[in-house]
Amino acid sequence: MEVENHTVLSQFLLLGLSEDPEWQPILFGLFLSMYLVTVLGNLLIILAIFCDSHLHTPMYFFLSNLSFVDICFTSTTVPKMLVNIQAQRKDISYTECLTQVYFFMFFAGMDNFLLTVMAYDRFVAICHPLNYMIIMNPHFCVLLVLLCWLVIFCSSLLHILLMKRLSFSVGTEIPHFFCELAQVLKVANSDTLINNIVLLVATALLCVFPVTGILFSYSQIVSSLLRMSSSVGKSKAFSTCGSHLCVVSLFYGTALGVYLSSAVTHSSNKSTVISVMYTVVTPMLNPFIYSLRNKDVKGALGRLLSRATSGP
Numbered sequence: 001m002e003v004e005n006h007t008v009l010s011q012f013l014l015l016g017l018s019e020d021p022e023w024q025p026i027l028f029g030l031f032l033s034m035y036l037v038t039v040l041g042n043l044l045i046i047l048a049i050f051c052d053s054h055l056h057t058p059m060y061f062f063l064s065n066l067s068f069v070d071i072c073f074t075s076t077t078v079p080k081m082l083v084n085i086q087a088q089r090k091d092i093s094y095t096e097c098l099t100q101v102y103f104f105m106f107f108a109g110m111d112n113f114l115l116t117v118m119a120y121d122r123f124v125a126i127c128h129p130l131n132y133m134i135i136m137n138p139h140f141c142v143l144l145v146l147l148c149w150l151v152i153f154c155s156s157l158l159h160i161l162l163m164k165r166l167s168f169s170v171g172t173e174i175p176h177f178f179c180e181l182a183q184v185l186k187v188a189n190s191d192t193l194i195n196n197i198v199l200l201v202a203t204a205l206l207c208v209f210p211v212t213g214i215l216f217s218y219s220q221i222v223s224s225l226l227r228m229s230s231s232v233g234k235s236k237a238f239s240t241c242g243s244h245l246c247v248v249s250l251f252y253g254t255a256l257g258v259y260l261s262s263a264v265t266h267s268s269n270k271s272t273v274i275s276v277m278y279t280v281v282t283p284m285l286n287p288f289i290y291s292l293r294n295k296d297v298k299g300a301l302g303r304l305l306s307r308a309t310s311g312p
Contacts, residue, residue, distance in 0.1 A: 012097050012184075013090045013173045016081065017272060028085045034284050035078045041287030042067035048300040051307075055300055058121050058136040059240070063290065063297075065145055066114045070283035073107035076100060077178035077279055094168070097179040102160050105181060109152035109206055115248050116210035117144050122244060123217035126237050127224045155202050162198060166190040176272050178279070214248060239295070246289045254278040
């Protein structure tokens, strides 16, 4: 079999979700609809927060960043899949594949970190309400987000630099609808021991620390709520945390499902279908969760839409 080094332009074949021609129009319509809903929903959240001065707080600053990241996260994988379905092609170039791997890891990691930062924000708001605006001042909030971007940038770049040393066969088939790092490493012709070790360590560190931070924040929040005598205060605290808890559960639940499915089952089709939940469905549902469960966001969206329909 002819082998291409990383210095030579080569291409991969993305097998997608189904090779059945009858399913292609259905998949195209379904994923196009979900993509448009994801982009529109998250854009509305960003616009509502930007246009409503009542939402210019740390909590909604982080939420607007999460919505932006969700748009980018979905845009990393779905448009290429739609183009391939429409053109009845499966190919993706080596450069496009590496780019997709990089940005997928980047925005998935940013989702992970932002959810942790949002949990810390709720911890400070509920457990230290008098010092909330002092601790979560604008400079500190921007610094937290920039730090998240920097850490994920370095981590994702490291994986790409390590991938550059690998070689692949021409027309290598990837049993997925996008270039996912673990799947790409499986089809490499070179020794991927170092890549797999770095991937394992990075995944452990970038998941363990955020999850630990979220669990610690909510353990302190629950402890504080148990000591709170006011039922109104408890209700308000639960309402501000409810949306975030739903998104966290959805994000980590689907991510865990993808990991367990790939570890337990040897069927790439099942693993690919489950990963759709993680990569497409979760970013699509986030705006609905925040708009339906959060009165402030719901009110801001109502004012934004009424302003848009009433005109100048």
